[in-house]
Amino acid sequence: MNIKTIIEPFKIKMVEPIHMNTLSERVELLKKAHYNPFMLQSQDVIIDLLTDSGTSAMSSAQWGAMMEGDESYAGSKSWQKMEHVIYNLTGYKYIIPTHQGRAAERIIYGYLGGKGKCFISNTHFDTTRANIEYSGAEAIDIVIPEGKMPFFEHPFKGNMDVVELERLIQEKGAENIGAVILTVTNNSGGGQPVSMKNTKEVSLICKKYNVCFLIDACRIAENSYFIKHREAEYKNKTYIEIAQEMFSYSDGCTMSAKKDALVNMGGFLAVNNKIIADECMNLLIITEGYVTYGGLSGRDMEAIAVGLEEIFHNDYLTYRIKSTEYLGKKLNEMGVPVVLPIGGHAVYVDAKTLYPQISVDQYPGHSLVCELYLKGGIRSVEIGSLMFGKYDEEGKLIPANMELVRLAIPRRVYTQSHIDYVVEIFEEIIKTKHNVKGYKINYEPKFLRHFTSHLEPLN
Numbered sequence: 001m002n003i004k005t006i007i008e009p010f011k012i013k014m015v016e017p018i019h020m021n022t023l024s025e026r027v028e029l030l031k032k033a034h035y036n037p038f039m040l041q042s043q044d045v046i047i048d049l050l051t052d053s054g055t056s057a058m059s060s061a062q063w064g065a066m067m068e069g070d071e072s073y074a075g076s077k078s079w080q081k082m083e084h085v086i087y088n089l090t091g092y093k094y095i096i097p098t099h100q101g102r103a104a105e106r107i108i109y110g111y112l113g114g115k116g117k118c119f120i121s122n123t124h125f126d127t128t129r130a131n132i133e134y135s136g137a138e139a140i141d142i143v144i145p146e147g148k149m150p151f152f153e154h155p156f157k158g159n160m161d162v163v164e165l166e167r168l169i170q171e172k173g174a175e176n177i178g179a180v181i182l183t184v185t186n187n188s189g190g191g192q193p194v195s196m197k198n199t200k201e202v203s204l205i206c207k208k209y210n211v212c213f214l215i216d217a218c219r220i221a222e223n224s225y226f227i228k229h230r231e232a233e234y235k236n237k238t239y240i241e242i243a244q245e246m247f248s249y250s251d252g253c254t255m256s257a258k259k260d261a262l263v264n265m266g267g268f269l270a271v272n273n274k275i276i277a278d279e280c281m282n283l284l285i286i287t288e289g290y291v292t293y294g295g296l297s298g299r300d301m302e303a304i305a306v307g308l309e310e311i312f313h314n315d316y317l318t319y320r321i322k323s324t325e326y327l328g329k330k331l332n333e334m335g336v337p338v339v340l341p342i343g344g345h346a347v348y349v350d351a352k353t354l355y356p357q358i359s360v361d362q363y364p365g366h367s368l369v370c371e372l373y374l375k376g377g378i379r380s381v382e383i384g385s386l387m388f389g390k391y392d393e394e395g396k397l398i399p400a401n402m403e404l405v406r407l408a409i410p411r412r413v414y415t416q417s418h419i420d421y422v423v424e425i426f427e428e429i430i431k432t433k434h435n436v437k438g439y440k441i442n443y444e445p446k447f448l449r450h451f452t453s454h455l456e457p458l459n
Helices: 023-032 060-066 077-090 101-112 126-134 162-172 196-209 220-230 239-248 274-287 298-310 314-333 364-376 416-431
Strands: 094-098 118-121 138-141 177-183 213-216 252-256 267-271 346-350 381-383 404-408 439-443 454-457
Touching: 023 364, 060 298, 077 094, 077 239, 077 267, 077 298, 094 101, 094 274, 101 126, 101 177, 101 252, 101 267, 101 274, 118 162, 126 138, 126 177, 162 177, 162 196, 177 196, 196 213, 196 239, 220 239, 220 314, 267 274, 314 346, 314 416, 364 381, 364 404, 364 416, 364 439
Parallel strands: 118 138, 118 177, 177 213, 213 252
Antiparallel strands: 094 267, 252 267, 346 404, 381 404, 439 454
């Protein structure tokens, strides 16, 4: 049978009302928020595609497990469950719980980083880069050339350029490389997956030069789906077996459990090196909590333990990837320039192509973000020169590689009718695209400016 309708592999037990505000209300709300969607109140958003981080709907099994949360300060039963599941998945000897992924990043990159150090990634995401640069180190992105071509079809556009990796290690000196980080899937590059072949190649180079190799594993299950369906030798492997093999090639990982562990809060750091583990545990105790809770409650750890198993279920992953693909295909068919192929957790729109009249220093991605909210109450996020742009010595903008807008799909939250509404709003976006203007920044902080910047539309 050729079934065209994507049905959610779950039933709804609880609902949350959505306030259907009006255009005139949204005009005032966006102005009050300094034209920064991060500053909007959630009750003023109709469809929230700002992030897939911490926005999942948890299952009845997760909620049930939370009732068994052991809130003991040290050595709780809930920690033992979470540790067991993570060890079974990753195989790493030392597992450190954190309240979310950026806490894990702050701890390990704070330890491995510092002035004179360099970190190399396919593409660092915003908090990863910020934690590295805050330590005084340098963050360098070396995604393959195809990864910078939004409309070029390639099965693994998230791959790292291994030729450039070896050249950089030789140029910088292996002793100055804090770590090589493979982000799976490659969030900043359009949610594109990384192949197992590329992971092996990166691993071999890191071993050759004795450089620490880490995986940013927050979407490891979604990446495993693409490997199973795009690398022929893995078609008979289960998703969890693929993830386990990928972890086996690296020295450790960080993970925001708020993505592929299907929870609203949590994360962890895991490594095989005892010296690194001991130093990171000391840093954890100073700011996060004891080594068996790391800023998490027992009930959080219970939910993570269940979520890390649910995420690899075949029915769930098939629905997850296909439903995201559904939105991407609909937009592509109507002429919206989307990054191809469609990623796992989000659809990325190329705002530079959509709005050719807006220069990069007027942030075309942010213009689309604001248009989506004004026209449909849809909140999204710019991943372009507002998020990643820097300034040269004369204060001129050094733009990002691409000017994208990410429509991140929260897990198990929206139905197909919600997504069809998003498609209809894009029909209106297309009609008025030639009239849209850019934005300028009135205020920005030194780090992660997109979170708290104030902007205003240009006349």
